[in-house]
Amino acid sequence: MNTETKKYNKWIVILSIAIPLVVAILFGVKIDAELPIFLPPIYASINAITAVLLVVAVWAIKNKKIILHEKLMKLAIACSVLFLAMYVAYHMTSESTKFGGEGAIKTVYFVILISHILLSIAVIPFVLITYVRAITNNIELHKKIARITFPLWLYVAITGVLVYLMISPYYFIP
Template sequence: MEKQDISKEKKYNKWIVVLSIIIPIVVASLFRIKVDIELPIFLPPIYAVINGFTALILVMAFIAIKKKKIVLHENLMTTAIWCSVIFLVMYVLHHMTSDSTVFGDLNHDGTLNDYEKSKIGVFRYVYLIILLTHILLSVAVIPFVLITYIRAITKNFERHKKIARITFPLWLYVAVTGVIVYVMIVPYY
């Protein structure tokens, strides 16, 4: 039975590898492209809410599966994946149409002077650590989410549970720190 379940997964392996490599490369490449348009809405608070919503959905899905509410769990996880896709599109759109915001840039000139550095002090390092771990884990979680999802749709639930124990905290961390990063950077927009 185990071999049959694994063979069902194998047909998706190429897609998992391709998407896990292509998504970060495309996102990084799109940051270099600047489109001179002004969006009708300011996206960061919207995608921060989506990150918060994703975190909430992940927790609800965890509770649902613990209560053996499988269909609810499946629906919540599918919703979490779509929220992450929508977030990613908005995030890239924002960065293609806007300059990056510098944490601590009180006068909004795009650089930190000595006064601004002294005002933010150690908080800049805290912000950068949270931001860096958020970015690195947002890339790392892609294959975990895809593998976990594939194991679920191929009904390989034992292997699904094993990787979900890793995927859940990684994905939850990425979603929660996305909100934290936004709350920390919002004064400097």
């Protein structure tokens, strides 16, 4: 392992711990402010865009379009960061919406929600390691971890959309 990779590894560990920790802390912070727009459909759309970007990026690399793949992956990372910022902003300024479904659909919703939350935390180091292996030109190890990162990240992006679609009928219900 070279010095550059070691430097990045420290940041991967720091960010993999700090991001979920900061998000959890910020969830406890409530700001008495009203956002000018309703964010959930916007950040759900960003999740959908991320899913599409990931699929197209895999297509690009399988077709030897390396520059396109790099650009799509950077855009997917940017979308994920933008999603997180909007998600935290919304939850700092709004009360959480309760899911109103009953029976089996409630169980399905919570299974999707819990797996989405847990995997959204778990995918952080995978994305960072995959990215670092790409930018440090460690392509063989990049390919190995990307085979794990891709389905995890795609699942998180898609389930983010599903969670929004399932809870959206309950927004604005007192």
